[in-house]
Amino acid sequence: MITLCGFSLSNYYNKVKMVLLEKGIPFTEERVMTKSTDEAVLGCSPLGKIPFIRTPHGGLCESQVIVDYLDAASPQTPLTPADPWQAAKVRELATFIDLHLELVARELYPQAYFGGTVSDETRERARKLLPRHIAGFKRLAKFSPYVAGDTFTQADCTAFVNLPLVATASKAVLGEDLLAAAGIDWKAYVKFIGERPSAQRVAADRKADAERMAAEAKKA
Numbered sequence: 250m251i252t253l254c255g256f257s258l259s260n261y262y263n264k265v266k267m268v269l270l271e272k273g274i275p276f277t278e279e280r281v282m283t284k285s286t287d288e289a290v291l292g293c294s295p296l297g298k299i300p301f302i303r304t305p306h307g308g309l310c311e312s313q314v315i316v317d318y319l320d321a322a323s324p325q326t327p328l329t330p331a332d333p334w335q336a337a338k339v340r341e342l343a344t345f346i347d348l349h350l351e352l353v354a355r356e357l358y359p360q361a362y363f364g365g366t367v368s369d370e371t372r373e374r375a376r377k378l379l380p381r382h383i384a385g386f387k388r389l390a391k392f393s394p395y396v397a398g399d400t401f402t403q404a405d406c407t408a409f410v411n412l413p414l415v416a417t418a419s420k421a422v423l424g425e426d427l428l429a430a431a432g433i434d435w436k437a438y439v440k441f442i443g444e445r446p447s448a449q450r451v452a453a454d455r456k457a458d459a460e461r462m463a464a465e466a467k468k469a
């Protein structure tokens with residue numbers, strides 16, 4: 250049995266959770282927060298980042314590696330095409346979203362979602378990089394109707410959890426939803442993917458976790 254470790258507010262956690270749900274792989278969830286100093290956590294995720302999974306073979310971290318492992322280990326309901334080239338193109342898109350959209354937008358999260366402020370330098374960096382990276386994403390993404398083409402793939406699990414963050418963080422901190430400004434109708438896409446039972450479970454658990462964390466923060 251796979252144990253998914255982390256928490257439901259995390260986009261990377263939800264990417265893996267959506268893959269598990271889509272593939273029908275049985276799993277349990279273990280709440281693990283970031284920056285743990287617990288040896289049992291660091292043994293699975295050396296930087297204390299989440300998500301990671303516990304498997305009968307041991308621990309595994311890095312969401313993209315986990316997703317690829319799950320797809321290879323449980324080939325029923327594949328989320329990556331069988332053809333090696335098409336599979337690589339799907340992973341290219343998922344990796345592009347993680348590295349060139351989410352990781353850049355992530356620098357804005359302290360101000361967008363956590364009541365902090367980011368420096369002018371951080372804001373300027375995102376303002377400069379995001380439009381260029383979004384233009385690059387547009388060259389790869391198909392939205393026809395799935396992000397990589399006519400079939401639901403692991404790239405949709407990445408896009409579903411990350412595109413709203415890129416859009417809302419840029420709107421909150423830079424004053425403009427840079428995805429929409431580039432002509433990407435991410436809301437329609439997220440609504441479409443959001444009809445899937447996996448997406449509904451992820452969204453419901455995410456909302457419950459956000460409420461739980463807000464209540465905990467109030468108490469502290």
Ligand SMILES: N[C@@H](CCC(=O)N[C@@H](CS)C(=O)NCC(=O)O)C(=O)O
Binds near residue numbers: 259284
């Ligand atoms: N590249 C990692 C990124 C995971 C990641 O950054 N997770 C966040 C939570 S959404 C985290 O653990 N942050 C704490 C930290 O970076 O120390 C992956 O794809 O799994």
